[in-house]
Amino acid sequence: MSIRRYLVLILLSVITLVTFIAAIEGYNASMQKASSIFDAELKILANTLIAIEAAPEQQDKTLLEAGAQTNLAFQLWQGNDLVLKSNNAPDRRMSQKKSGFTENNFLGQRWRTYVKSSGSDGGRMVILAQPVQRRFELAEDVILSAVLPIILAMPLLALFISLTIRQALKPLTHLTKELKSKKPNDLSLLQTHTKTKELEPVVYTLNHLFERLSGAFERERHFASDAAHELRTPLSVLKINVHNVRNELGHESQAMSHLTESVDRMAHVVDQILMLNRTSPEQVSLDSTEVNLTSLIQQTISDLYPEIAQREQTISLESEEQIIRGNEFSLRILIQNLISNASKYTPDGGAIQVSTARVQERLVLVVEDSGPGIKPEEYQRVFNRFYRVGGDQHNSKIIGCGLGLSIVKHIAVLHNADIELSQSPELKGLKVSVSFTQENNKVARLAANQTTNQAINKVSSTANALLPEDSDG
Amino acid sequence: MRILLVEDDMPLAQGLQQSLRHEGFVVNHVNTGQLALNALAVPDQDMVILDLGLPDMDGLSVLKKLRNNKADIPVIILTARDSIEHKVKGLDFGADDYLAKPFDIHELLARLRVIERRLGTAKTSVIQLGSVQLDIAAHKVGIDGQDINLSKKEYMVLKALMENAGRIQSREQIESRLYDWGEEVASNAVEVHVHNLRKKLPEKFIQTVRGVGYTVNKS
Numbered sequence: 001m002s003i004r005r006y007l008v009l010i011l012l013s014v015i016t017l018v019t020f021i022a023a024i025e026g027y028n029a030s031m032q033k034a035s036s037i038f039d040a041e042l043k044i045l046a047n048t049l050i051a052i053e054a055a056p057e058q059q060d061k062t063l064l065e066a067g068a069q070t071n072l073a074f075q076l077w078q079g080n081d082l083v084l085k086s087n088n089a090p091d092r093r094m095s096q097k098k099s100g101f102t103e104n105n106f107l108g109q110r111w112r113t114y115v116k117s118s119g120s121d122g123g124r125m126v127i128l129a130q131p132v133q134r135r136f137e138l139a140e141d142v143i144l145s146a147v148l149p150i151i152l153a154m155p156l157l158a159l160f161i162s163l164t165i166r167q168a169l170k171p172l173t174h175l176t177k178e179l180k181s182k183k184p185n186d187l188s189l190l191q192t193h194t195k196t197k198e199l200e201p202v203v204y205t206l207n208h209l210f211e212r213l214s215g216a217f218e219r220e221r222h223f224a225s226d227a228a229h230e231l232r233t234p235l236s237v238l239k240i241n242v243h244n245v246r247n248e249l250g251h252e253s254q255a256m257s258h259l260t261e262s263v264d265r266m267a268h269v270v271d272q273i274l275m276l277n278r279t280s281p282e283q284v285s286l287d288s289t290e291v292n293l294t295s296l297i298q299q300t301i302s303d304l305y306p307e308i309a310q311r312e313q314t315i316s317l318e319s320e321e322q323i324i325r326g327n328e329f330s331l332r333i334l335i336q337n338l339i340s341n342a343s344k345y346t347p348d349g350g351a352i353q354v355s356t357a358r359v360q361e362r363l364v365l366v367v368e369d370s371g372p373g374i375k376p377e378e379y380q381r382v383f384n385r386f387y388r389v390g391g392d393q394h395n396s397k398i399i400g401c402g403l404g405l406s407i408v409k410h411i412a413v414l415h416n417a418d419i420e421l422s423q424s425p426e427l428k429g430l431k432v433s434v435s436f437t438q439e440n441n442k443v444a445r446l447a448a449n450q451t452t453n454q455a456i457n458k459v460s461s462t463a464n465a466l467l468p469e470d471s472d473g
Numbered sequence: 474m475r476i477l478l479v480e481d482d483m484p485l486a487q488g489l490q491q492s493l494r495h496e497g498f499v500v501n502h503v504n505t506g507q508l509a510l511n512a513l514a515v516p517d518q519d520m521v522i523l524d525l526g527l528p529d530m531d532g533l534s535v536l537k538k539l540r541n542n543k544a545d546i547p548v549i550i551l552t553a554r555d556s557i558e559h560k561v562k563g564l565d566f567g568a569d570d571y572l573a574k575p576f577d578i579h580e581l582l583a584r585l586r587v588i589e590r591r592l593g594t595a596k597t598s599v600i601q602l603g604s605v606q607l608d609i610a611a612h613k614v615g616i617d618g619q620d621i622n623l624s625k626k627e628y629m630v631l632k633a634l635m636e637n638a639g640r641i642q643s644r645e646q647i648e649s650r651l652y653d654w655g656e657e658v659a660s661n662a663v664e665v666h667v668h669n670l671r672k673k674l675p676e677k678f679i680q681t682v683r684g685v686g687y688t689v690n691k692s
Contacts, residue, residue, distance in 0.1 A: 232553040232573075
């Protein structure tokens with residue numbers, strides 16, 4: 001529920017309720033006031049009438065009719081005789097009381113009567129009667145004229161309250177809008193400047209948080225590129241010097257080929273660990289663009305072709321032009337890892353097939369090979385970090401560290417894609433299918449955003465944990 | 474061929490110099506971008522191996538300044554950064570080739586030879602793959618010493634493939650070579666040329682990587 005609607009509703013309800021109660025109170029008070037005024041009038045009139053010692057014949061006709069106009073009825077009794085009465089008065093005595101006020105019914109309505117007697121039993125008696133209805137009418141008139149303006153003003157009041165609240169909540173609305181329009185990985189400071197006492201600490205705290213978070217991300221990003229530089233340059237030195245020593249030796253030795261192999265393996269592990277870091281959500285979901293998946297696959301096959309050709313494997317690509325929304329860098333890593341995995345685990349002279357297809361709104365990327373494949377019971381575990389099929393009996397000639405498929409999984413999750421492992425029906429080896437959902441890129445982005453926080457912790461702990469573990473083994 | 478090596482990491486520079494000298498290249502080494510620009514102000518270098526991570530300026534700025542100044546001197550970029558943007562930028566700024574660290578020295582040598590042959594500074598202008606020889610200087614192709622007749626375009630296609638032996642050349646890459654020649658290219662031109670080349674060359678010399686492009690094997 002919006003605060004504005006809530007406030008408008010509550011305020012209007014309270015105002016209506018208070019007005020209503022005030023009206024009831026006012027009505028009662030007006031009624032009392034009207035009663036006492038009318039009573040006093042009756043009293044004065046009765047006193048005046050009884051004081052007039054005039055004969056009935058001498059009475060002015062107008063006096064008798066005046067009663068009819070004001071609804072005031074009167075009777076003048078001399079003992080038990082009705083001497084004089086107004087036209088609207090009945091013939092019976094209007095009040096049985098000897099003196100004072102009473103209320104009774106006659107002539108079809110309720111009357112307030114006042115009796116004034118002069119002296120003893122046989123003396124004159126004036127009875128004045130006024131319909132009670134008159135008092136109600138007066139009280140209603142008074143209260144209505146007091147309450148009506150408020151009731152008429154109610155819509156105006158509602159509008160005014162609504163506008164005022166909207167104005168008062170403007171800083172909050174502004175802040176909400178800004179937060180809403182922020183991209184998942186936009187950690188820039190909030191532009192909302194507010195002097196509002198309630199919002200200032202919120203904006204301040206949020207900005208502080210953003211600052212710290214972007215600092216952390218920045219360090220994370222730098223870690224990857226710094227580590228890349230710090231590790232890759234010495235690795236290059238190693239490789240070149242191994243080459244130079246080989247040249248100097250002038251002949252092949254087993255020690256030298258072990259050395260070459262180990263350097264290559266180390267280079268590979270370093271590369272994969274950096275990839276794992278580079279493809280972490282906060283690094284990747286920054287820029288998602290339209291990516292030509294087909295040309296990306298073509299480029300990747302070209303990049304990997306020397307290794308594939310060296311092992312006399314054949315590779316083919318079956319793909320229409322497919323455009324996908326995602327992060328180009330990480331998609332390239334995904335394809336690279338899948339194809340290089342297929343090549344690694346396929347014997348010399350084997351075959352690798354890469355294809356893409358649209359299956360019910362989904363874009364499916366398939367990499368299959370003629371290698372030994374993976375047993376179905378191992379399908380889940382191969383995505384674990386450092387897990388290698390066959391464990392220690394693993395063919396040690398194959399350079400790998402068990403991170404390839406973890407990285408693939410990482411990237412697939414980022415793109416909201418599913419990975420499925422199965423046996424290739426044609427080549428009999430492993431078949432990896434990565435299916436991308438085309439329509440819910442928004443969802444993918446949201447998911448990426450949500451996993452960001454968890455993933456930051458996971459990745460940084462991985463990065464920290466990986467290095468010592470690696471050196472142990 | 475005289476190579477200017479721009480690299481700030483001394484052990485790497487020394488190792489590289491040793492390897493390159495062993496292959497018969499003349500190597501001059503500088504370790505900052507400014508020194509590189511100074512050295513290239515006089516035209517006595519044939520090509521540059523440029524590391525992107527330099528202490529005084531970004532390697533890309535060195536490349537940019539170099540290209541602004543005039544020089545169409547060939548440049549191979551070395552970098553420890555793995556981002557694709559750097560590769561694309563490097564090539565956009567006019568680098569001739571790109572190698573990511575840790576690179577294979579054989580890969581570097583292969584690319585140097587392509588440049589060498591292009592510059593005409595190679596000891597031999599002949600690329601020999603299996604029984605096929607391609608003489609870049611004489612624009613001649615032979616099988617076991619027997620010259621064969623190729624059209625200009627067929628020669629260009631074969632040269633592109635043999636210069637990059639072991640690597641895949643996509644149809645687009647080959648097409649761009651033909652465009653360089655200044656010819657209009659029909660949509661199936663490359664297929665037609667490859668088809669004709671295959672008839673004149675040994676069986677399986679040009680291989681098709683289905684969906685990607687063509688290649689010839691290194692050996």
